[in-house]
Amino acid sequence: MDLQRPRGTQDILPAETPIWHRVEAAAHRVAQSYGYREIRTPVFEHVEVFRRGVGDATDIVEKEMYEFEDRGGRRLVLRPESTAAVARALQQTSLLAEPPVRLYYIQSHFRYERPQSGRLRQHTQFGVEAWGVLGPIADAEVIALAESLLTELGLKRLVVRLNSIGCTDCRPRYREALVSYLSDHREELCGDCQRRLERNPLRVLDCKVPGCQAVVAGGPKPLDYLCEACETHLSGVEAALEALGITYERDGSLVRGLDYYSRTVFEIGYEKLGAQSTVCGGGRYDGLMEALGGKPQPAVGFGLGLERLILTLEAEGLLPPGESPVDVYVAYLGEPLGPEAMRIAHMLREAGQRVEMEALGRSLKAQLRRAQKLLAPFVVILGPQELERGVVVVRNMKTSAQAEVPIEQLAEAFHNQTA
RNA sequence: GUGAAUGUAGCUCAGUUGGUUAGAGCACCAGGCUGUGGCCCUGGGGGUCGGGGGUUCGAGUCCCCUCAUUCACCCCA
Numbered sequence: 001m002d003l004q005r006p007r008g009t010q011d012i013l014p015a016e017t018p019i020w021h022r023v024e025a026a027a028h029r030v031a032q033s034y035g036y037r038e039i040r041t042p043v044f045e046h047v048e049v050f051r052r053g054v055g056d057a058t059d060i061v062e063k064e065m066y067e068f069e070d071r072g073g074r075r076l077v078l079r080p081e082s083t084a085a086v087a088r089a090l091q092q093t094s095l096l097a098e099p100p101v102r103l104y105y106i107q108s109h110f111r112y113e114r115p116q117s118g119r120l121r122q123h124t125q126f127g128v129e130a131w132g133v134l135g136p137i138a139d140a141e142v143i144a145l146a147e148s149l150l151t152e153l154g155l156k157r158l159v160v161r162l163n164s165i166g167c168t169d170c171r172p173r174y175r176e177a178l179v180s181y182l183s184d185h186r187e188e189l190c191g192d193c194q195r196r197l198e199r200n201p202l203r204v205l206d207c208k209v210p211g212c213q214a215v216v217a218g219g220p221k222p223l224d225y226l227c228e229a230c231e232t233h234l235s236g237v238e239a240a241l242e243a244l245g246i247t248y249e250r251d252g253s254l255v256r257g258l259d260y261y262s263r264t265v266f267e268i269g270y271e272k273l274g275a276q277s278t279v280c281g282g283g284r285y286d287g288l289m290e291a292l293g294g295k296p297q298p299a300v301g302f303g304l305g306l307e308r309l310i311l312t313l314e315a316e317g318l319l320p321p322g323e324s325p326v327d328v329y330v331a332y333l334g335e336p337l338g339p340e341a342m343r344i345a346h347m348l349r350e351a352g353q354r355v356e357m358e359a360l361g362r363s364l365k366a367q368l369r370r371a372q373k374l375l376a377p378f379v380v381i382l383g384p385q386e387l388e389r390g391v392v393v394v395r396n397m398k399t400s401a402q403a404e405v406p407i408e409q410l411a412e413a414f415h416n417q418t419a
Numbered sequence: 420g421u422g423a424a425u426g427u428a429g430c431u432c433a434g435u436u437g438g439u440u441a442g443a444g445c446a447c448c449a450g451g452c453u454g455u456g457g458c459c460c461u462g463g464g465g466g467u468c469g470g471g472g473g474u475u476c477g478a479g480u481c482c483c484c485u486c487a488u489u490c491a492c493c494c495c496a
Contacts, residue, residue, distance in 0.1 A: 004469095004486085004487065007486090007487070007488090058494090059493080059494050059495080060494085060495080063420075063494095064494085064495090081495095081496090109496080111494095111495080111496095113493095113494075113495080114420075114421090114492095114493090115488085115489090116489075116490065116491075117489075117490075118495095118496080119494090119495070119496080120496095123495095123496060124496085125496055126496095127496095192492085192493070195493095203494090256495095257494065257495070258495095274490080274491090275490080275491065275492085276495075276496080278495075278496065279496070280496075281495075281496060302496095303495095303496055304496070305495090305496030306496085307496075308496060309496090331455090333454060362448085362449095363449085363454085363455095364454050364455055364456095365452085365454085365455065365456075366448080366449085366456095367455085367456090368455055368456040368457095369456050369457085370456085371456070372456045372457070373456090379455090379456085381454080381455075383454060384454095385454085393454095393455090395455075395456090397456070400455090400456085400457095402455085
């Protein structure tokens with residue numbers, strides 16, 4: 001095989017498209033039920049959108065972008081995420097003239113990573129963003145929206161984890177305290193954490209190495225450093241979640257890799273998925289718009305990975321059963337009857353039936369086998385004897401009952417059958 | 420980017436210490452039943468053994484490189 005799909009991509013075959021339709025339809029419906037409206041942004045953007053929005057020092061920008069130069073010498077990149085792109089779109093248009101603006105998207109994202117279960121180089125996110133909203137109600141609203149979607153799809157036992165990473169006022173104070181504490185215990189940290197200490201010290205908090213956990217346990221707690229405004233915000237989010245009956249876990253070690261997050265961060269996960277068990281991740285990003293050179297605008301939102309969501313549905317046995325792609329299979333005997341069989345198929349299609357017609361001129365036995373394989377409930381059989389009398393045999397594949405029906409009454413017969 | 424495992428028919432897999440024409444089940448096609456699916460029987464089509472190089476009289480089997488998949492790390496959806 002010399003032609004293969006690029007690494008980390010997948011072909012979604014006809015057997016799988018129904019679950020995608022179902023998930024996407026649910027996402028549209030739930031988002032709209034919260035008053036969110038769909039936005040679509042370009043597949044590629046100028047690199048600067050993500051350099052400034054996501055952050056230069058993040059893994060995404062540093063080593064995961066599909067970057068290229070176009071024929072006009074522009075530095076472009078396949079979007080690695082959508083929030084920065086949406087922020088760019090808002091700046092460029094008049095949408096934000098009348099806040100709040102509630103948006104959602106279902107878009108592909110591209111990151112050059114080593115693939116594994118639940119991680120692809122092209123993946124799809126259902127994302128939701130509320131712009132121009134400052135209060136904790138908005139944070140709770142997007143979490144509730146994600147919950148609604150997961151519930152609607154039949155999922156239970158997903159864990160919501162919640163934390164606050166502070167704002168531009170209090171985060172630096174905590175960061176400083178943490179770095180100074182960790183530096184004193186540098187020798188006790190794992191190699192990864194020694195590097196994290198330089199680049200992204202907050203990451204040390206959720207290291208899984210026992211030794212690091214022990215060090216962290218004795219160090220400064222992020223929540224102790226929250227400023228009053230951030231603390232009030234967090235308890236506001238919790239109060240709203242409680243009012244909605246949404247159960248969550250406070251997780252002081254939950255942090256986010258992207259620069260633009262502030263205050264609220266949250267994840268919704270499903271343990272059975274293995275290492276990539278986070279289905280939904282989000283938070284607040286009040287500083288993003290300014291980082292992109294625009295007027296400051298508070299915002300909160302999340303990204304929900306559809307591939308991971310579908311893996312979860314699969315693991316929970318929630319995939320829809322296979323359904324027949326057709327209502328009627330039109331079989332005929334002998335090439336000369338092809339045109340008349342086509343006419344019959346056409347008539348049925350115009351009457352709203354989904355029809356597959358024999359295309360290979362095989363034996364009746366083979367045609368029936370094919371119809372069975374397709375789970376077609378009915379087969380219309382046209383042979384020379386029938387044609388002579390202007391009728392057709394209609395076979396019910398489930399009961400094996402057969403009846404002759406005049407060709408001109410066929411459409412009506414099926415209409416009554418399915419009505 | 421790091422570590423490990425795996426690549427043989429459309430699918431799931433056998434294939435002995437290296438030995439002649441590489442197999443099975445399922446799926447597909449045909450026939451048994453010259454116009455009727457499911458069960459059964461018989462036959463048939465399908466393979467660059469992931470790719471390239473090497474060792475050898477001889478490589479699916481051993482060695483090197485490469486590509487891909489899977490799992491984990493980093494990180495993330």
